[in-house]
Amino acid sequence: MSLSxxxxxxxxxxxxxxxxxxxxxTRYSLLAGMVVLPWFLGxxxxxxxxxxxxxxxxxxxxxxxxGWTGQIGLAVAGxxxxxxxxxxxxxxxxxxxxxxxxxxxxxxxxxxxxxxFPAVRLFGFxxxxxxxxFGDLIIRVILEADGITGGGGGYSxxxxxxxxxxxxxxxxxxxxLAIVAxxxxxxxxxxxxxxxxxxxxxxxxxxxxxxxxxxxxxxxxAFMFSGSIAALAGSIFAQLLTYLxxxxxxxxxxxxxxxxxxxxxxxxxxxxxxGALFVVFVQEWLQAFAVYQRIVFGVSxxxxxxxxxxxxASIGDKVRAKFGKRQQxxxxxx
Amino acid sequence: MTTTHTxxxxxxxxxxxxxKVLEGVNLRFESxxxxxxxxNGAGKTTCYNAIxxxxxxxxxxxxxxxxxxxGKPAHEIGVQGIGRxxxxxxxxxxxxxxxxxxxxxxxxxxxxxxAEFFGSKKARAEERNARELAYLxxxxxxxxxxxxxxxxxxxxxxxxxxxxxxxxxxxxxxxLLDEPAAGLGAADVDRMVDALLDIINSRNLTTVIIEHDxxxxxxxxxxxxxxxxxxxxAEGEPSNVVxxxxxxxxxxxxxxx
Numbered sequence: 001m002s003l004s005x006x007x008x009x010x011x012x013x014x015x016x017x018x019x020x021x022x023x024x025x026t027r028y029s030l031l032a033g034m035v036v037l038p039w040f041l042g043x044x045x046x047x048x049x050x051x052x053x054x055x056x057x058x059x060x061x062x063x064x065x066x067g068w069t070g071q072i073g074l075a076v077a078g079x080x081x082x083x084x085x086x087x088x089x090x091x092x093x094x095x096x097x098x099x100x101x102x103x104x105x106x107x108x109x110x111x112x113x114x115x116x117f118p119a120v121r122l123f124g125f126x127x128x129x130x131x132x133x134f135g136d137l138i139i140r141v142i143l144e145a146d147g148i149t150g151g152g153g154g155y156s157x158x159x160x161x162x163x164x165x166x167x168x169x170x171x172x173x174x175x176x177l178a179i180v181a182x183x184x185x186x187x188x189x190x191x192x193x194x195x196x197x198x199x200x201x202x203x204x205x206x207x208x209x210x211x212x213x214x215x216x217x218x219x220x221x222a223f224m225f226s227g228s229i230a231a232l233a234g235s236i237f238a239q240l241l242t243y244l245x246x247x248x249x250x251x252x253x254x255x256x257x258x259x260x261x262x263x264x265x266x267x268x269x270x271x272x273x274x275g276a277l278f279v280v281f282v283q284e285w286l287q288a289f290a291v292y293q294r295i296v297f298g299v300s301x302x303x304x305x306x307x308x309x310x311x312x313a314s315i316g317d318k319v320r321a322k323f324g325k326r327q328q329x330x331x332x333x334x
Numbered sequence: 335m336t337t338t339h340t341x342x343x344x345x346x347x348x349x350x351x352x353x354k355v356l357e358g359v360n361l362r363f364e365s366x367x368x369x370x371x372x373x374n375g376a377g378k379t380t381c382y383n384a385i386x387x388x389x390x391x392x393x394x395x396x397x398x399x400x401x402x403x404x405g406k407p408a409h410e411i412g413v414q415g416i417g418r419x420x421x422x423x424x425x426x427x428x429x430x431x432x433x434x435x436x437x438x439x440x441x442x443x444x445x446x447x448x449a450e451f452f453g454s455k456k457a458r459a460e461e462r463n464a465r466e467l468a469y470l471x472x473x474x475x476x477x478x479x480x481x482x483x484x485x486x487x488x489x490x491x492x493x494x495x496x497x498x499x500x501x502x503x504x505x506x507x508x509x510l511l512d513e514p515a516a517g518l519g520a521a522d523v524d525r526m527v528d529a530l531l532d533i534i535n536s537r538n539l540t541t542v543i544i545e546h547d548x549x550x551x552x553x554x555x556x557x558x559x560x561x562x563x564x565x566x567x568a569e570g571e572p573s574n575v576v577x578x579x580x581x582x583x584x585x586x587x588x589x590x591x
Contacts, residue, residue: 014432014469014481015462185451192461193440194447199426200437207424209408210386210417211504212441221447267428 034176038169046172047240048284053175054237055276057182059260060269061229067267068195069222070202072128074254075115078135079108079227081249083234085142085149088244092158101235105228111138112227113220120216135254143246154245157238171239178236179273182229187269198222199267259297263304265311274312338365339399339415339507339540341385346394348377348384348564355380357564359394363508365538367531369551369572372561373584378544379421381561382510386418387411398508413441417506421513423493427486431477431496434485435468438503442467471499474529491522495529502533509534509541515550527554548576560584 019027038046058080065073083104090100115134119127142149149155162170189195200208201215201222208215238244256279264275279297286293304311308318341363348356356377361370370378383389385396387408396403403411417438425434442464449457472478475495480488485496494514501509514530515523531554534541545551551558552572560568560575562584568575575581 009473010466010469014465017465188453189447189451192450193436193443193464194450196426196429196433196437197440199429203426203428204424206388207420209388210412211437211500212409212412213437214407214409 031180038166038172043166043168046168048280050168050172050175050240052273052276052280053172053179054233054240055257055260055280056273057175057178057236058230058233059257059264059272059276060182060186061226061233062257062261063266063269063272064190064198064229065222065226066261067271068190068198068202069219070205071119071219071222072124072131073115073119073223073226074128074132075135075138076226076230076257077249077251077254078138079112079230080234080237080253081142081244081246082108082111082138082227083231084238084241084244084249085155085234086231087235088155088157088238089148091160097160101232104235105232108231109224109228112224115227116220116223119219119223132251132254136250139246139249142249149246150244152246154243157242157244159242160239171236174239175236178232183269186225186229190269194218194221202267259301263297263300263311265313268311268313271311271313278312338538340364341416341508341540341542342395342397343381343385344395344397346381346384346396347392348380348389349392355564356384356391359561359564359566361559361566363540363542365540366556367534367554368540368542369555369558370542370544370561371546371548371551371558375563376561377564378561379512382418382512382542382544385411385510386416412504415505415507416510417501417504417508418510419494419497419501419512419514421516423490423497425485425493425496425500427484429485430482431472431485431488431492432465432468432481434496435471435500435503436464438471438500439464439467441504467503468499471503472496474532475499476525476529491518491526494518495526498526498530507540509539511541511543513544513546515545515547523550530554548572552576 037049041049058076061079062073062076065071065076086104086107087097087100090103091097095103115131118130122130143151145151146153159167160170190198197208197213197218198221200211200213201218205215234249241248260272260275260279262275263278264273265271278300282296283293286296308314310317341361343359343361346356346359346361347354359377359381361381370381372378380389384391385403387403387406387410391404398415401414403414403416406414426437443457443460445454445457445460450461469478469481472481475498477492477495477499480492485493488496498511498514501511511530514526518526527550530541533539543551543555555572557570558572558575559566560578560581567584568578568581
């Protein structure tokens with residue numbers, strides 16, 4: 001189709017889409033608020049907010065797979081552990097931390113490719129079981145390689161040197177930088193062609209090939225992407241926790257991240273943040289009452305699945321749909 | 335003068351286990367609108383599924399402009415020029431109408447996802463081009479106004495037209511439409527048919543339409559084929575085919591006495 005004669009018919013919002021001013025103001029205000037947060041919050045709460053940001057990143061990795069591509073891949077806790085251990089070990093052996101993070105991110109993409117290979121043939125629960133086993137396999141390797149990882153005895157992370165800066169605050173800014181980088185770079189891709197194509201696999205896989213889309217290719221990309229992001233989150237997580245043990249990256253972590261994903265909103269970048277915020281703060285406030293934590297998470301999950309399938313991130317849409325202007329049919333059909 | 339494209343099915347048979355769904359089907363689709371009709375379960379959608387690579391035929395050939403489509407993966411057949419829609423519209427409910435149509439423009443990009451990740455100038459230009467193509471594809475259906483609406487919030491008639499617009503954006507050589515008018519009111523059918531005929535005529539597009547409304551098929555198709563229990567039982571001009579005794583029997587049953 002030639003565009004030369006018809007471009008005058010195309011409104012500017014089509015050719016040059018711009019984010020609504022209101023949305024940009026919200027984004028920049030939130031960012032400014034996050035930047036100045038250490039001036040207002042004590043060291044402990046900064047640590048908690050850093051945890052929220054790291055979990056947000058990890059949950060986003062899972063979100064790309066489940067929310068965008070519709071693949072029930074459950075190896076995310078394993079990749080979190082892979083990132084935490086591999087980066088810390090490489091750093092301890094002399095590699096600059098940032099290079100270790102980048103290297104491990106790329107390595108995790110390769111491992112994600114291997115993890116994703118069965119996804120080309122497996123669906124639903126079968127894929128869930130296979131990927132769950134893969135995540136456990138990563139942790140099993142970490143456990144068995146006790147000469148390097150310390151095995152079940154745990155591993156003390158060599159801390160980053162911040163040249164006298166407050167450690168908690170410096171780590172907070174690293175977390176913030178990682179999230180901003182994710183939203184700017186990966187967010188653009190997820191809202192663009194790759195994201196649309198992944199959503200096509202997740203929502204209308206049957207129709208995707210008729211549009212020239214090869215589902216196996218994009219499933220593999222999702223696994224690589226997801227593994228890499230989760231490993232990046234794990235790298236920072238290790239610095240926050242300072243001590244690692246394989247038990248930290250087992251099914252418990254996976255379930256915690258699934259709660260974050262579902263309560264926050266599957267398929268939404270902001271949902272992952274909302275979910276992580278909710279879970280981390282509930283964990284902190286109910287630290288002394290572990291059983292109540294589970295009750296809160298269980299009830300939240302049921303409420304979300306029953307009443308709010310889009311999670312916290314969909315509350316705005318729900319409110320707008322209830323009180324906003326009703327959309328009229330252009331064809332007159334209902 | 336636009337080139338015409340021909341899709342030929344020769345002796346095509348499809349079976350699911352022991353259930354023979356298509357048996358020795360011979361069909362030839364040329365430019366214009368071709369109707370494929372038949373009672374429920376006749377094998378019409380299976381015929382589409384075989385053409386677009388969703389099911390593997392037991393025997394026979396499928397050729398687009400003399401090139402065999404058999405054995406090719408479904409996405410490659412899509413790239414080669416077979417566009418299609420589905421009985422129930424397959425749209426992504428959380429995306430806007432425009433974004434759904436943009437999915438059809440995936441093959442217009444020459445840049446990879448790495449360029450997209452880093453926001454290269456060419457990748458951004460191609461994204462803009464895809465947005466414009468999608469917008470233009472919505473115009474014949476009068477759907478520009480809903481381009482920014484979520485696909486889940488528009489009525490069924492609009493969803494069906496959006497799906498056709500998306501198939502058109504793939505720039506198909508042959509377009510297969512599966513019951514596009516089912517469940518639509520008369521005004522919506524008229525609107526859709528007008529837009530469809532405009533598109534078909536301007537591109538000299540080979541189009542096949544599965545439809546139960548024989549009146550509509552007679553009105554818009556130049557040729558019609560009737561499938562019954564997996565076999566072609568009649569073929570020709572719609573006005574003649576609807577009077578065919580075998581066709582009437584297939585639809586309404588045998589006359590008593």
